[in-house]
Amino acid sequence: MARLADVLPVPAGAGMARTLVERNYRSFRRTWTIIVSGFFEPVFYLFAMGVGVGALVGDVDAGDGRLVPYAVFVAPALLAASAMNGAVFDSTTNVFFKLKYAKLYDSVLATPLGPRDVAVGEITWALLRGLVYAAAFLLVATLAGAVTSWWAVLTLPAATLVGWAFASVGMAVATYMRTWADFDWLQLAILPMFLFSATFFPLSAYPAAVQGVVQATPLYHGVAMIRDLMLGQVTGGMAVHVGYLAVMGAVGTVWTGRRIERLLLR
Amino acid sequence: MAVEDRVGADVDVPVGPVARGGGWPAVTAHWFVRYRRMWFGTAVSSFLAPLLYLVGMGWGLGRLVDDGAGGAGGVPYLLFVAPGVLAATALQVAAGETTFSVMGSIKWDRTYHGMLSTPLAPVDVVVGHLVFVLVRVALASSVFLAVAAALGTVRSWWGVLAAPVAVLGGMAFAAWCYAYTARLETDRGITVLLRFVVMPLSLFSGTFFPVDQLPVWLQPVAWATPLWHTVEVCRALTLGVVEPWAVVGHLAFVTLWLVAGVVVAVRVLTRRMVV
């Protein structure tokens, strides 16, 4: 793994990213209430949408003409959206705070760890958290009757993939931020995706021209991928979703490492 | 330097207007000077986000609801949801302006300590802060209502009054957020408030669906919150189906929350700062 990284055009590291993950885990043990509370957001949404709005909506077209109850339609989208929100929350606010105020990375980079370790370590941590959120949400959704296929087990790695894509790019973006006020701009990118990536209503509700725009956004692919898995409709189109998100994650990871290198090792 | 001889100064003669200080308007003025530098960022959270919710929920999800159940509460879903988002926006802006800024003024940059070393009293600090929040909430509510009206979601001239009602509901909540935050030692409690109170209130207070869709045991909880009453009145006003006594009852209840909240907030801040 470390050797492969040495020949690739990625920033320097010592293959010691796990030590940073361990550090985050130790810090997490003191702030776990906060992080655990993040799990409730999608559950509240699932309840509001599935139970409250679902009664008004009835059945929805989930893609290829198959009609499903609204809760079944919206649950996978909420899983994908919470993977995005969780990843962005951790990788941007957290990394911004560590860079600007806690100066954590200055001391990390004074050890054998390199910028790649920082990037990989922070992103891995975001993914681990995302995985735990996803598992908890999947359990709740199953109990609520919103899961209909065994393929749904694969939504765990799928949610992790969504988390990777957003965490890595989000962390790179965080390195450009100057003040907390800049986070409002990030919100401006995240919120439309949350609302309009075929999360709460199907793609067919849009005019044809807008459909193309929606399909270009990363969360759309995350939602479509997880929805197909949860409904057990696995087709070749899945490869497109996975490919899109994997490329985004890889680009974001390298970008983040480069940025950390530029900011801290000048 | 204007600090000329005051050796053995007029020891027992209090100085005229200065002895009373600038009162709460001086505190409000402080928050506005601060806000001048950051209003642009808040435009996203206070103006754009609610409009995105209105369009996403009202128009997109609304098509499903109107197809499925022929609307909600007897009207197209967009008209149902617009006053809900209005009241929820007021609530969220109010919570946003009375949590981290209160904690920061007590613990981080400690500006409250500076204020209280002058003639100002805790009541000036609380009221001055809340008046600033009032203006912020009023701006956000008015802009939202104007755009919502332009989208055709307001059926009656009564709807103009929906903005002040939303502001009242927001302020009732702001006072309690203030009192809660003024007791906190760390900002973790704020995250808990936002996730376990603000978020569920925004979703379940009759904003996106009528509360009679909730399980029976949860409905009384919704009735107890100020947001549900605010939403009910805002919706009655924008749809033009006003029952005067119901409106008076709702508003009286929300006003009670506001008054009690301010009293508690002043007490909590006094106990926190004057030790």
Added chain:
Amino acid sequence: MTAGAAAPMIRARGLVKEFGSFTAVDGIDVDVMPGEAFGFLGPNGAGKSSTMRMIGCVSPPTAGELTVLGMDPRTHGAAIRARLGVVPQRDTLDEELTVEENIWVYGRYFGIPRAEVRRRAAELLDFAQLADRAGSVVEPLSGGMKRRLTIARGLVNSPSILLLDEPTTGLDPQARHVLWDRLFRLKREGVTLVLTTHYMDEAEQLCDRLVVMDHGRIVAEGSPRSLIAEHSTREVLELRLDTLDHAEHVGAVEGVAERVEVLPDRLLLYVDDGERAQSEVVRRGVEPVSALVRRSTLEDVFLHLTGRTLVD
């Protein structure tokens, strides 16, 4: 300066401050006279800040009498605060505002008219040597600049008394000297200064009169010079020996000094003539790694009164 007919600016009798079962200030008597620079010297936790907060009318006394400017803080807190300037231990500046905005905003708390506040802000920024930074946001300024701004801000109401709680803690030596210079000017203009410090050099430089506090009590009172004369000798001989425990060597220097204090890394010999004591020590065959003769300071006074050092 201390005696005379003028009424004291601050008067405390048996002043007590308790937090639950902890007694921070344990019955102190203080008189601060108009125009003097009065200091509270003591280590961290001695009760200095609690005393200052009571004088500043932001902390009600638990027991005892306190009058500030002839008024009772319990009933006339706002009227007293209107005539105080306060420089708290930790800055309370609004770091998101500019330097001059901080002064305007603060002046408005006192109800000073807008135009008047602006005029005073210009003067005060000159005084604080911050005029060229008037439009800068506070956050990135150096600690010394923020401190000077806090002092300028505290003067916006032309206070009768300026309260300074640890004014130079955390500043580098150069910034401290700039700050001291500003405080001297204020003193010359007749502002009554009340300050706390745990730096004996600061107390010696700035204070006409001071009290030494320890564990909430006043253990000595007087001018820096009189305190040294009363509680210490003229000179001190500091000996560093090649040993793990300096206490073992007290016997070897017995009789050389009026008094000997043992610190972890040296012996302090309190004497009137340091040079003579040093030759005596050498004559006795004690071979110090280093020896230093210096004047007694307030640090020595504190060590003598409490058996502890000021800064640990």
